[in-house]
Amino acid sequence: MAGGKDTSSRQPVGPLGRVYLLLVLAFLVGPFLPLLIQSLAFHWVWPDLLPSEWWFTARERARLPQGWDYVISPYSRVGEALLNTVTIGLATALLCLAICLPAARVLATQDFAGKRLVELYLALPLILPEAVIGIALSMVFIRLGLAGTHAGIVLVHLIPTIPYMLRMLIAGFRGLDREVEEQARVLGASNWQVTRLITLPLILPTAMAGALFAFLVSTNLFLLTFLMGQGKIVTLPTLLFSKLSGGALEPTAAGIALAAALPGVAVLLLLDRFAGPHVGTAAGQRA
């Protein structure tokens, strides 16, 4: 890792710093514990620090599924939502990859008139709020018959994912050693062979990181999915939103929140395995 050549000269963190880091971690991750407890509680109210009755005892005398029984059952639609979220995420990631690869290659390696403008335009989704895109497009999609279809949602999910994918791929293409490609051409390979046998394999790690990121962005989108889905397509964010009210969290809502965190946790585990050093580049690139 560049810059980390001489870790011995980096001072270890002092006690104040350690306390700070502990507080930060507690803030970021700590609240998941009460969420888990709430999902397992039957009756947990102010001022109890632990549930006064747990789900385990209550479910035996209950007529209808309670708590996690309900969340896991088909009645909660969590299974359907999870399936929709993952399939839409995968489709978005793959489609995004397909259309960003050629564009990223061109933007990373070639110059042309108006390039700056194109780059600016392609970064526009990062600046335009989802509300603008979603509300304006929903009418069009209804007329086109795309509203409430998986295809329509995948299409609209492309908009926020393209900038991230592009930035990672551009960084990846810029980091490629062009000489290998040149040598292959010198040795008589056609452009298509060069692309297929050399460029694509070399860009694969970055592409996977980009796909993971696009999948991540897609699985977390709410407003676009809600507006385009017209209630027919339920994903984890839309299901969770309908359960959240500003006052308190019921046990089943807590369970659904935890279920909604699943795709993200999966991505986190995969991110570390496949894409480690690349993730920062998406966020760290100059605007």
Place this chain on the structure above:
Amino acid sequence: MIRLARALLVSTLLATTALAQPDTEASRFQADFLDGKLAWETVLETARAEGEVHFFYWGGGDNLNIWMDSVVAPALAELGVTLRANRITGTKDAVDLVLAETAAGKGIGEGSVDAIWLNGENFFTLKQQGQLFGSFAQALPNSVHFEWGQADPRSTLNLRDFGTTTEGMEVPWSGEQYVCVANRALMTLDQTPSDLAGLRAYLEANPGKFAYVKPPHYLGNTFVQQVLYAFNPDGTAASPFQASISELGAEELARLIEPGFAYLRELEPLLLGGPQGATRYPEDGAAADGLFRNSEIHLTCGFGLYAVATKRANGSYPDTAEEIIFPAGSMIKNKSYLAIPANAPNPAAALVLANYMSSVDAQVTRLELVGYPAGIDPWRLSPEDAARLEAAAPPHFGVTAAELDANIAPDTNASLVDVVEAVWLEYIERQSDDPFAAVVARAAAPALATQ
């Protein structure tokens, strides 16, 4: 090559004509059914051919969802119809969808909504815009479970929905009463108010311990209606509010509702958050339940004749929750209905759904599992069925059924709902300083303009 092109052309033409057919078929079905030319067996066969029904209903209750998927879906599957249950957060969404699709040119048989669970101004909107299938209710085999005779006063809720005549365009599905629940651990029996003045006194002793759901949510609207009845300056409670806005006029309405709104304004600093300087209204029933559960409020109100029983059973309410008779004499009682839009894609299946929902089996199982009062009229049933219905009812806590029946009031006229809502938003939420009559006139203007 030419043969291929011709084959393509022919098949395209056939396909497009095939697509065009359902419109005329659906129109013919609608006309025939409403004229009474179709036997119920034909309807069942057509429903089986259609294969599915898209039912839009409020999906905020877990128990209702379970009942829908575990009881209704299999029952309809036996009749050859797949239930596509669309859970929505607000009935208005389904109504808006129907209107939007009609505006987009989707005519009879081309929409995407088959049936909606609704009442009040949602039904009024669809009826006013002519977006309903027609008078189907009395043509259903299970319509015998309802009292349709105009002479019998018990037929009111079957014939009128928030004052709008139903004309059979919607069939009753569920009954309800607006009941307030007290936490006996925090509010003892002798502290319990029985009218709104008593509530204010209680809140002066215990500031910040009550909140009602915020209009425009229907739970908030209903609470406000009850306040208006109680503070009616003529003392005639709900009667004048049965007239429509065009019959009443903005001035008369302003005169009738001013004392009620004055009370609501005075009450505001005593509500949740008031003592801390910023009154906060819960956005929906679940939020209000949460506040009640955490002892932030001592009293909560909402539609739920059997709510205490069902919510004690699923942990939503503490074991010390009890129903109270409040406000005395005007606990709004109404019915909610199933309506079929004009552009329903599967009208026969929708009719089959409506018929099943009006069956004794459906009503009894729903009462048992979900705790929603029946929409069918018990005196129209056989003795065995009536006994089944009564046995299925969950218990009451702190009150008796007779007491609840003795303190009922009707909803206002449907056209007044939006006006009262708008007045609340401007007068209470936005703290408008304009003269009250002007606020009401502004609120009533859109409704009066469409008359």
Place this chain on the structure above:
Amino acid sequence: MTRPAARSTARTGEPWQVAASLVPIGGVLGLMLGGAVLLAVAQSLGFAPWYGINSFPDPSYLAGLWGSKGFWVSVGLTLYYSLAATLLALLLALTTATLLVRSFPGRAVFGALYRLPLVVPYGVGIALAVIMMGNGGLVSRAFAAIGWIDDPSEFPRLLNTHAGWGVIAVYVWKQLPFMVVAIHAVMVGADREQAEAAVVLGASRWDVFRHVTLPQIAPGILSATLICFAFNMGAFEAPFILGGGYPDTLPVLAWRFFNDADYTMQLRGMAVVVSIAALTGALVLAYLAAYRAYERSIGRA
């Protein structure tokens, strides 16, 4: 790290090759994004024949909106939540990233866990805010257990107020890991020899940070804060569920208009939406301009 060498060998590509590569992406974004923007602007100016309204170009929707006091309060609220959250997240992220490049016990655990908020939907963060910060929530119960309060109403009201603690907390919770990842990535790539040389020459820690580290990590900071700020301006879920009600932030205001059955209200919603885009765009451009000025001041641009 970007390699300047690749840039200098950039060829001016054949026009058709460039076009072919850009057509898919251009098509998708052009049609949907461009289409959305055009439609929004058109509707905000009164062009909506499918609703039976065609008074284009009609400035009354925008004028009426910008002339109402409530709109500017909403603008203020939106700006306040976005700026406060972005700044707070930035400060915390800078501190965290600075510490993260060093060693400490449990670093692996920290590294594995701290990105969790980054990968889950905002709804989960909102659920956590409700469960922790509400008057019936856990912090309130902890206070009660200690004996500081004995009624939930005595706990300071954090959620559903215009001060927006709940909204800001959710934004910071979600964006702090994002900023740490971005800043940390450029920090580890930063040249440490300059920093060490400065220390040897007697510069204080603060001077080293300001004149050596900051210019090096500035691109990362710019990118991350820009993305977060722009997102916050248009965010809907958190202000809707945790906000203080009327007057709402701009996206919630647009939503309320858009949900009204009255069609003229929907056009007003479009006017709000166009205003959000314009405001965000203007602020982003201003931010970028300020950054360019900063780069010139440190002699880089």
